[in-house]
Amino acid sequence: MKFTSTGFVMVYCLLMFGAAQADDFSVEFAWGDIPLCTTGNPNTVDNPRFTIAGVPEGTQYLSFKMTDLDVPSYDHGGGGIEYTGQTIIEPGAFRYQSPCPPSGSHRYQWTVTTKNKKGLFGKILGTAKSDQQYP
Numbered sequence: 001m002k003f004t005s006t007g008f009v010m011v012y013c014l015l016m017f018g019a020a021q022a023d024d025f026s027v028e029f030a031w032g033d034i035p036l037c038t039t040g041n042p043n044t045v046d047n048p049r050f051t052i053a054g055v056p057e058g059t060q061y062l063s064f065k066m067t068d069l070d071v072p073s074y075d076h077g078g079g080g081i082e083y084t085g086q087t088i089i090e091p092g093a094f095r096y097q098s099p100c101p102p103s104g105s106h107r108y109q110w111t112v113t114t115k116n117k118k119g120l121f122g123k124i125l126g127t128a129k130s131d132q133q134y135p
Contacts, residue, residue, distance in 0.1 A: 024053070026052070026128050029048040029050045030049045031048050032091055033091075034098050035098070037099065038100065040101070040103075044098070045098045047064065047079060048091065050089040051088055055114060058116045058125055059114040060116055060117050061114070061122055062083045062114055062115075063112070064110060066078055066111075071106065076096055081094065105133050105134055107131055107134075108131060108133075113127050
């Protein structure tokens with residue numbers, strides 16, 4: 001197969017555009033009005049408010065998962081929603097087990113994964129993470 005310089009430039013641009021787009025995906029969150037919890041027994045609460053940016057092209061589904069970075073074996077759950085171009089995910093889109101460190105504070109991380117469709121057969125297009133201390 002023979003590449004012309006124009007063909008090489010086109011392939012290079014496509015590869016760079018795809019890589020840059022995935023690198024631009026970001027997420028931030030705010031805990032909001034969840035009840036204060038420091039007993040080690042989490043409450044089931046509405047998701048925090050998420051702000052997302054740079055969502056990869058072709059995304060149709062967003063998957064959210066929270067991890068306690070101090071006790072990563074505890075499953076706080078998360079949720080998923082259809083993606084229709086929104087940049088703000090308001091509380092109430094899904095429910096999860098709230099942060100609730102048994103003593104002191106812990107660092108919690110939200111991971112948002114984008115897919116081209118819902119379910120196990122959806123191709124992962126991008127992943128973004130954000131973490132905060134609680135309380």
